[in-house]
Amino acid sequence: MKDHNLLSIKDVIDKMIKRNKLEQGLDQIEIKQAWREVMGEGTWTYTKSITLKNNNLTISLLSSTLREEYTYRTEEIITMLNAYLKKQLVKKIRFM
Secondary structure, eight states: OOOTTOOOHHHHHHHHHHHTTOHHHHHHHHHHHHHHHHHHHHHHHTEEEEEEETTEEEEEESOHHHHHHHHHTHHHHHHHHHHHHTSOOOSEEEEO
């Protein structure tokens, strides 16, 4: 006989994350990983900092050339990051 009150491990973890308000911290970790994977190691070495707040991603780059190139590719980068994350986490990007 199955107990219909059993929750999956994923459901339990998701509830704990929400109850303890850990989403923002996890999103910060996930976006850094996504940036590194999507943009590659070359870009990662020129990345000074990454901050996500209210779906706005701020990327500080050490290279003005990359900063200018990525400014023109903002929509493409947002699409790639959200696809990697499998959720609509990033709505705007600002390069510094």
